[in-house]
Amino acid sequence: MYKILKKRDLNPVITLMEVEAPRMAASAKPGQFLIVRAHEKGERIPLTICDFDSSKGTVTIVTQVVGASSRQICHLNEGDSFTDFVGPLGEPSEFVHMSGEKLSGMRFLFIAGGLGTAPVYPQVKFLHSMGASVDVIIGAKSSSLLIFEEEMKAVCNNLYICTDDGSAGRKGLVTEVMKELLEADGLQKGNQHYKCYDHAVAIGPMIMMKFVTLAAKPFGIPLTVSLNTLMVDGTGMCGACRVTVGGKSRFACVEGPEFDAYQVDFEEAMRRQTMYRSIETEADHNCKIGLH
Numbered sequence: 001m002y003k004i005l006k007k008r009d010l011n012p013v014i015t016l017m018e019v020e021a022p023r024m025a026a027s028a029k030p031g032q033f034l035i036v037r038a039h040e041k042g043e044r045i046p047l048t049i050c051d052f053d054s055s056k057g058t059v060t061i062v063t064q065v066v067g068a069s070s071r072q073i074c075h076l077n078e079g080d081s082f083t084d085f086v087g088p089l090g091e092p093s094e095f096v097h098m099s100g101e102k103l104s105g106m107r108f109l110f111i112a113g114g115l116g117t118a119p120v121y122p123q124v125k126f127l128h129s130m131g132a133s134v135d136v137i138i139g140a141k142s143s144s145l146l147i148f149e150e151e152m153k154a155v156c157n158n159l160y161i162c163t164d165d166g167s168a169g170r171k172g173l174v175t176e177v178m179k180e181l182l183e184a185d186g187l188q189k190g191n192q193h194y195k196c197y198d199h200a201v202a203i204g205p206m207i208m209m210k211f212v213t214l215a216a217k218p219f220g221i222p223l224t225v226s227l228n229t230l231m232v233d234g235t236g237m238c239g240a241c242r243v244t245v246g247g248k249s250r251f252a253c254v255e256g257p258e259f260d261a262y263q264v265d266f267e268e269a270m271r272r273q274t275m276y277r278s279i280e281t282e283a284d285h286n287c288k289i290g291l292h
Contacts, residue, residue: 001082002019002020002081002082002084003019003079003081004019004020004076004077004080004081004082005018005019005020005058005078007077007078010062010147010148011144011145011146012144013064013065013145014062014064014145014147015062015063015064015065015073015074016050016061016062017061017062018058018059018060019059019082019085020057020058021057021058021085022054022057024052024059024087025053025059026054026057028049028052029088029092030092030093030096030122030123030125031091031092031093031096031123031226031258032048032089032092033046033047033048033049033087033089033090033228033257034046034047034049034059034061034088034089035084035085035086036085036086037082037083037084037085038072038073038082038083039083042069042072043068043069044084045063045073046089046228046231046253047061047063048061048062048118048226048228048257049087049088049119050118050121050122051122051125059085059087062115062147064115089253090252090253090254090256091256091257091258093123093126093201093224094224094258095108095123095126095127095199096126100130100131103127103130103131104130104131104132106133106199107132107133107134107198108127108133108134108135108197108199108200108201109134109135109136109178109196109197109200110123110134110136110137110156110201110203111136111137111139111174111178111200111203111204111208112136112139112174112202112203113138113139113140113174113202113204113205113208113209114139114140114141114204114205114208116202116203116204116205116208116226117138117140117147117152117203117204118148119226119228120136120152120201121151121155124136124155128155128156134156135156135157135158135159135160135181136152136156136158136160137160137161137162137174137177138159138160138161138162138174139163139173139174139204139208140162140164140168142165142167142168143163143168144167146163146168149161160181162176174204174208174212175211175215178200178215179215181196181197182196182197182216182219182221183219184196197221198222199221199222199223199224200216200221200222200224201223201224201225201258202216202223202224202225202226203225203226203228205229206229206269207270209266210266212225212261213225213262213264216261222260223260223261223262224258224259224260224261225258225259226257226258227241227243227256227257227269228256228257230257230272231252231253241256243264243265243268243269244264244268245260245264246260246263247263
C-alpha cells in the first residue's frame with residue numbers, strides 16, 4: 001500500500017498529494033507518469049509525476065476532478081493509501097539525456113495550460129538544477145485555477161501569467177505572450193546575433209497545444225508537446241492513446257508521452273479525447289429515482 005503523507009487542495013477541483021513510494025522516487029525522471037488505483041475495484045488512472053524526492057522516498061501527484069474515478073482519488077485523505085501506485089512509466093523528456101555542459105548553455109521556453117502546469121514543473125526544476133535558462137508561460141481561466149505559481153518562480157528565470165478573465169497577470173492567451181517572446185529571436189544586438197530560445201515545450205489542453213504549435217511554427221523553433229491526456233490504461237494495450245505522429249501510428253503510453261509538436265495530428269488526437277465521454281458521464285451519474 002502507498003500511503004498519502006500530505007494532501008493539499010490547490011483549488012476547489014485540483015488536489016496535490018505527496019505519496020510514499022521510495023522505489024519509484026529513486027528512478028523517476030521528468031516527463032514520466034504513473035498509474036494509480038484508489039481501491040481494489042477502482043479504475044486504473046494514469047497521472048503525470050509532478051515531483052519526486054529520492055531522499056524522502058516520495059512522489060507527488062496532482063489530480064483534477066473530471067469524473068467518478070478522479071473524484072474518488074481526491075476524496076482520499078492523509079493517512080489513506082492507494083491500492084496501486086505503479087511507475088515510472090513512459091519515456092522521460094528528451095533533455096534528460098543531454099549532458100550538463102550542453103544544458104547549461106541552452107535557453108528553454110515552457111508553455112503550460114491549466115493542469116499542464118503540474119508536469120511542466122519537474123522539467124523546469126531539473127533544467128534549473130543543470131544551469132539552463134528557463135522562461136515559463138502559465139495560462140488559466142482565472143486566478144483561482146492557477147497552480148504552482150510560487151514553486152515555478154523559484155526555478156525559472158522569468159514567469160509570465162495569463163488568465164482568460166484578467167484576474168491575474170495578463171488578460172489573454174498564452175500564444176500571444178509566446179509570439180512576443182519569439183519575435184525577439186534572431187534579432188541583432190550590436191554586432192551579436194541574439195537567439196532567445198533553443199527549444200520550447202507546451203503541455204496543457206489539446207486545443208491549447210494545437211494553437212501553440214500553429215503559432216510557433218513560423219518561428220522555426222523546435223517544439224515538444226505532451227499527449228498525456230490521451231492515456232487510459234498506461235501500457236498501450238487498449239489503443240486509446242494511439243495517435244498519428246509523422247504519418248505513423250504511435251502510442252503515447254509507451255512511446256511518449258512527449259512528441260515533436262509539428263508531427264502530431266492534433267485533429268485525430270482531439271477526436272480520440274471524446275471517445276469515452278459518454279461512458280464517463282454515465283459512471284459519474286448519481287441516480288436519484290426513488291429517493292426522497
